[in-house]
Amino acid sequence: MDSIYIGGGRELKGSVLISGAKNAVLPMMAASLLADGTTTIENVPNLRDTITMASLLEVTGAEVNLDFPSLSVNTSTMDTPKAPYELVKTMRASFYVLGPLLSRFGEAKVSLPGGCAWGPRPVDFHLRALKKMGASIKLKEGYVLAKAPYLKGCSVRFDFPSVGATGNILMAATRARGTTTIENAAMEPEIEQLAEMLKLMGAQIEGIGTSYLTVHGVEHLKPITISVIPDRIEIGTFLIAGALMGKVTVKNSVPSQLTSLLEKLHSAGTQVDIDRESITASFTGRVNPVDLTTAVYPGFPTDLQAQWIAFMCLADGSSMLTDSVYHDRFSHVPELNRLGADIKTEHNTAFVRGVKKLKGAEVMSTDIRASASLIIAGLAAEGETLVSRIYHIDRGYENIVGKFQSLGAEIKRIKS
Ligand code: EPZ
Numbered sequence: 001m002d003s004i005y006i007g008g009g010r011e012l013k014g015s016v017l018i019s020g021a022k023n024a025v026l027p028m029m030a031a032s033l034l035a036d037g038t039t040t041i042e043n044v045p046n047l048r049d050t051i052t053m054a055s056l057l058e059v060t061g062a063e064v065n066l067d068f069p070s071l072s073v074n075t076s077t078m079d080t081p082k083a084p085y086e087l088v089k090t091m092r093a094s095f096y097v098l099g100p101l102l103s104r105f106g107e108a109k110v111s112l113p114g115g116c117a118w119g120p121r122p123v124d125f126h127l128r129a130l131k132k133m134g135a136s137i138k139l140k141e142g143y144v145l146a147k148a149p150y151l152k153g154c155s156v157r158f159d160f161p162s163v164g165a166t167g168n169i170l171m172a173a174t175r176a177r178g179t180t181t182i183e184n185a186a187m188e189p190e191i192e193q194l195a196e197m198l199k200l201m202g203a204q205i206e207g208i209g210t211s212y213l214t215v216h217g218v219e220h221l222k223p224i225t226i227s228v229i230p231d232r233i234e235i236g237t238f239l240i241a242g243a244l245m246g247k248v249t250v251k252n253s254v255p256s257q258l259t260s261l262l263e264k265l266h267s268a269g270t271q272v273d274i275d276r277e278s279i280t281a282s283f284t285g286r287v288n289p290v291d292l293t294t295a296v297y298p299g300f301p302t303d304l305q306a307q308w309i310a311f312m313c314l315a316d317g318s319s320m321l322t323d324s325v326y327h328d329r330f331s332h333v334p335e336l337n338r339l340g341a342d343i344k345t346e347h348n349t350a351f352v353r354g355v356k357k358l359k360g361a362e363v364m365s366t367d368i369r370a371s372a373s374l375i376i377a378g379l380a381a382e383g384e385t386l387v388s389r390i391y392h393i394d395r396g397y398e399n400i401v402g403k404f405q406s407l408g409a410e411i412k413r414i415k416s
């Protein structure tokens with residue numbers, strides 16, 4: 001397993017170009033299964049997860065051509081409504097193919113996603129809604145066996161605005177008989193782009209960008225060409241690094257998708273400059289402690305929680321960070337404490353006492369965003385840090401080592 005070596009304490013200066021959004025492209029790849037013909041997706045990030053999803057589409061019999069940053073999916077050869085455990089266990093987003101396969105074939109055999117580093121990740125919202133749409137759902141040997149001669153429109157309401165469940169049901173509803181309404185739908189920009197893509201394919205969707213979606217089922221969806229939006233979580237990761245260690249400009253961003261982060265950076269004493277698509281975060285000599293609670297969009301993203309904690313480790317004072325989306329997403333905390341941080345967790349809150357400095361050490365990555373948190377902390381620490389198990393970061397960040405090197409960081413990948 002590869003590691004990342006970091007020589008900490010260097011100032012970061014410069015600009016980076018952000019890759020396409022992982023959490024947008026994965027459902028969009030699943031949505032391509034709904035079209036009759038060849039869909040092309042541009043600005044696809046080169047990640048383990050996009051490679052996994054491409055393999056999953058190939059398992060269904062579709063003809064997939066992945067030549068980063070372009071992807072094409074020809075569905076004319078699809079013949080296998082399956083998503084095997086060996087792929088699904090490595091990436092929960094594989095579950096996105098359930099809706100499209102069921103809609104296209106009238107049946108699907110999709111492995112239940114496992115848990116992840118921070119606990120169980122249920123899919124009950126997805127299954128309950130599909131049952132309401134007329135599917136029979138059986139669980140057998142870790143697989144979901146779904147059958148529906150056809151899906152019928154119905155009214156769905158999610159107890160929690162689940163990103164994945166919103167995406168799955170939205171895709172299933174596009175070719176259902178009748179009208180489906182989704183109440184308490186996720187409003188993340190990635191789901192908004194999925195809905196826009198489906199609309200371009202001929203789906204009839206109202207309320208895009210709101211928490212109440214209406215979908216009038218149609219017979220067929222046509223293939224299109226579409227480009228993936230920039231990854232707002234990658235943008236936030238680099239802005240937090242700039243806020244802590246120098247001056248970082250993200251060139252291709254969408255400031256309106258990051259208002260909660262930008263407000264918190266401002267409260268932390270960071271200088272934030274916005275110029276149309278580019279955002280610059282500059283360290284101003286001090287970091288104020290800032291409490292926050294993560295929330296669904298447009299609140300502060302849970303996917304930036306770990307990175308924010310790394311930032312607060314060096315604040316002038318104590319801060320509290322509560323994750324209201326995932327109550328136990330703190331596997332990065334013990335690793336940050338190995339770097340000299342002073343963090344305690346209780347239930348779904350981390351109490352961070354700012355320290356004067358962090359000291360490099362060997363640490364272990366446990367999930368995508370925890371890895372980013374350890375890299376930020378390692379870059380800010382004095383001395384050398386070695387981050388192991390970085391296959392996690394390869395799942396969600398394209399060329400993060402090269403991007404940080406371009407900002408002046410002393411960072412390199414060490415092949416195992
Ligand atoms: C998506 O996961 C993202 N992944 C996650 O990003 C992100 O953290 C999460 O949304 C929240 O924003 C992708 O888009 C591929 P949810 P998802 O369904 O869809 C509960 C990253 O680092 N829930 O919105 O799995 C669930 O347990 C990843 O890029 C149910 O109870 O998240 C959680 O507490 C990590 N039953 C909450 O809802 C369900 O059927 C939010 O989950 C579904 C969800």
